[in-house]
Amino acid sequence: GSLHQSVMTLSNTGPFNEFLPFPVVPAETSLLNKLIRTSLVESSHAVEILQRDPSSPLYSIRTFEELPLKKELLQGIYMMGFNRPSKIQETALPMMLAYPPQNLIAQSQSGTGKTAAFVLAMLSRVNATEKYPQCLCLAPTYELALQIGCVIEAIGRFCADIKVTYAVRGNRVPQGTVLKEQIIIGTPGTMLDWCFKQKVVDLKKITLFVLDEADIMIDTQGLSSQSIRIQRALPKSCQMLLFSATFKSTVREFAEKIISNPIMIKLREDELTLSNIRQYYFVCRSREEKYEALCNIYGSITIGQAMIFCQTRRSADWLAVAMTQDGHQVAILTAELTVAHRANVIQRFRSGKEKVLIATNVCARGIDVQQVTIVVNFSLPTNQQGEPDFETYLHRIGRTGRFGKSGIAFSMVESRDVVLVEMIEEHFQTKIKQLDPGDMDEIE
Numbered sequence: 001g002s003l004h005q006s007v008m009t010l011s012n013t014g015p016f017n018e019f020l021p022f023p024v025v026p027a028e029t030s031l032l033n034k035l036i037r038t039s040l041v042e043s044s045h046a047v048e049i050l051q052r053d054p055s056s057p058l059y060s061i062r063t064f065e066e067l068p069l070k071k072e073l074l075q076g077i078y079m080m081g082f083n084r085p086s087k088i089q090e091t092a093l094p095m096m097l098a099y100p101p102q103n104l105i106a107q108s109q110s111g112t113g114k115t116a117a118f119v120l121a122m123l124s125r126v127n128a129t130e131k132y133p134q135c136l137c138l139a140p141t142y143e144l145a146l147q148i149g150c151v152i153e154a155i156g157r158f159c160a161d162i163k164v165t166y167a168v169r170g171n172r173v174p175q176g177t178v179l180k181e182q183i184i185i186g187t188p189g190t191m192l193d194w195c196f197k198q199k200v201v202d203l204k205k206i207t208l209f210v211l212d213e214a215d216i217m218i219d220t221q222g223l224s225s226q227s228i229r230i231q232r233a234l235p236k237s238c239q240m241l242l243f244s245a246t247f248k249s250t251v252r253e254f255a256e257k258i259i260s261n262p263i264m265i266k267l268r269e270d271e272l273t274l275s276n277i278r279q280y281y282f283v284c285r286s287r288e289e290k291y292e293a294l295c296n297i298y299g300s301i302t303i304g305q306a307m308i309f310c311q312t313r314r315s316a317d318w319l320a321v322a323m324t325q326d327g328h329q330v331a332i333l334t335a336e337l338t339v340a341h342r343a344n345v346i347q348r349f350r351s352g353k354e355k356v357l358i359a360t361n362v363c364a365r366g367i368d369v370q371q372v373t374i375v376v377n378f379s380l381p382t383n384q385q386g387e388p389d390f391e392t393y394l395h396r397i398g399r400t401g402r403f404g405k406s407g408i409a410f411s412m413v414e415s416r417d418v419v420l421v422e423m424i425e426e427h428f429q430t431k432i433k434q435l436d437p438g439d440m441d442e443i444e
């Protein structure tokens with residue numbers, strides 16, 4: 001819709017948090033993943049409940065109909081194409097919609113349905129006949145706030161009387177403005193301004209408070225203290241929901257500090273494995289020879305979709321230019337591109353308009369490329385000591401055991417780096433087979 005459009009265009013203003021002069025990379029990665037996501041991330045793990053008030057009954061649901069949702073919302077859910085709740089939604093939704101309202105801290109990796117869950121809670125809790133802010137939601141960046149708004153508009157499309165407004169930079173409200181929207185989404189700084197300086201929001205009337213992407217908030221200076229200031233001014237009876245993709249001790253401490261008596265739920269991530277991946281390497285004498293080897297396999301790799309990883313932006317640029325000059329169509333993803341541009345490149349790749357995507361480590365880190373079946377390491381990932389970066393290797397080519405498809409990985413190494421291949425084999429107890437650069441008959 002039009003809001004989604006504005007996420008894409010407005011992020012052209014730069015990947016900057018409103019208070020900080022440097023890029024907030026985790027927030028960008030999270031946004032990119034949200035923009036490119038075509039489906040729910042499945043997990044084979046059960047939801048763990050870490051803590052709960054023994055007096056509160058606990059149950060999980062299998063269908064959306066079992067929830068106390070109004071029919072407009074069920075319609076909205078079906079229009080979204082959601083047939084059944086995700087793992088985290090099965091457990092979180094009954095708790096979030098229960099009476100009396102319960103506080104909840106939920107952690108699951110991105111893409112598992114957290115946003116859809118709290119959007120449903122907000123749309124359920126508001127009293128549409130009352131025209132003042134009742135649900136307040138904080139997100140770490142402007143773009144992420146707008147993205148949540150898109151989900152509200154989509155799921156709430158049949159709730160004609162429910163309106164949303166955005167407390168984000170550039171959206172000015174003069175003092176004395178009377179806000180009629182029931183849901184306010186914003187970043188902590190602007191929200192603080194609206195509540196305490198402009199005084200256009202009466203925090204005492206908020207009945208549901210959502211804090212999204214808590215881990216990113218905590219890592220970004222200023223955001224957590226601003227969030228706490230807002231949260232402290234809420235009434236005791238206000239329901240508090242906190243979401244995070246990770247659950248480091250800092251996140252847990254923060255969550256426990258601001259949320260009293262919460263139920264905590266957690267979904268473990270599926271582990272990555274190399275067991276269903278065929279791994280090969282080529283020994284080359286120079287960058288040019290690596291390039292030749294790459295061109296030799298180009299025909300084979302473009303049967304599917306391939307990602308080629310380079311260690312530096314310069315080598316990524318060099319490779320993209322060389323391949324393009326040789327008539328191969330490639331797209332490139334580097335960190336100097338704006339978020340909007342990167343989202344666009346990834347979307348084109350996802351939709352199949354691009355077959356080959358060249359990326360640098362830094363840029364691709366954290367971006368969900370699980371659907372890619374062929375990965376080329378134009379150079380192996382290494383750390384500052386020149387040792388293999390095992391984690392990055394695994395993230396690039398590994399797949400989750402249960403849902404993962406098989407894949408192929410090629411690594412180009414110079415003779416002195418063959419030892420890196422051996423170290424990777426040793427580390428993962430896996431086999432990486434050597435191929436002759438001229439010989440592709442080996443792989444069927």
Ligand code: ADP
Nearest residue numbers: 039040082084085086110111112113114115116
């Ligand atoms: P998170 O907030 O955990 O990152 P989202 O709520 O954004 O996850 O959901 C990830 C993707 O899955 C989105 O594209 C969303 O529309 C979709 N999705 C969410 N819940 C369901 C569901 N129950 N069934 C199918 N798709 C869903």
